[in-house]
Amino acid sequence: MISALADDRNVIEAIEAGASGYLLKDSDPINVIDAIAELLAGRSPISSTIARTIVRRLGSRDNMPEQATGESGSQQLTPREMDILWGIAKGFTYSELADRLQISKQTVPVHIKNIYRKLQANNRSEAVYEASRRGLIRL
Numbered sequence: 345m346i347s348a349l350a351d352d353r354n355v356i357e358a359i360e361a362g363a364s365g366y367l368l369k370d371s372d373p374i375n376v377i378d379a380i381a382e383l384l385a386g387r388s389p390i391s392s393t394i395a396r397t398i399v400r401r402l403g404s405r406d407n408m409p410e411q412a413t414g415e416s417g418s419q420q421l422t423p424r425e426m427d428i429l430w431g432i433a434k435g436f437t438y439s440e441l442a443d444r445l446q447i448s449k450q451t452v453p454v455h456i457k458n459i460y461r462k463l464q465a466n467n468r469s470e471a472v473y474e475a476s477r478r479g480l481i482r483l
Contacts (some may be wrong), residue, residue: 346376355397359469366469367390371461378437387456388467392435395472421480428455433472433481 345363347354348370358366367379379389384475424445431441438456442449456471458459463478465471475481 345369350391350393354398355394359398359473363469364467366394367391368393382437385410388469389440390435390468390472395435396431398469398472398476421459421462425455425459425462426480428452428470429459429475430481432456432459432468433475478479 345358345365346367346369348368350368355366365383366377367376368391369426371379371391382389382395387427427445428441431444436444438452439449441452459471460466463471465474472481
């Protein structure tokens, strides 16, 4: 979804309705092109502003401590997976994550896949939402 609206209600409604990603219309053209490429590759582009909106919205909820350690038998994320999760919540691309963490560009999707499995998420937006809901990340 590309929208001028960045308020909590519209963002959450779009994600709950099945948006695979969420960008703001004022994004740089190169970021929109990158987001389209990410979408075509099966990833979920999300503006860092929108990630902060989701985290802020969900962070205000009262989470029980056991949610931070995992629920429904889900596995805990490794420290590297937490680094990757933080990066996708901030809106970094896979290439940016690889550069920042000094890992191979082919390794990032492996970690992303593991994060999605452990958080029972299908895309970037769902992973950030679920991690925030469980209290795993706060921005």
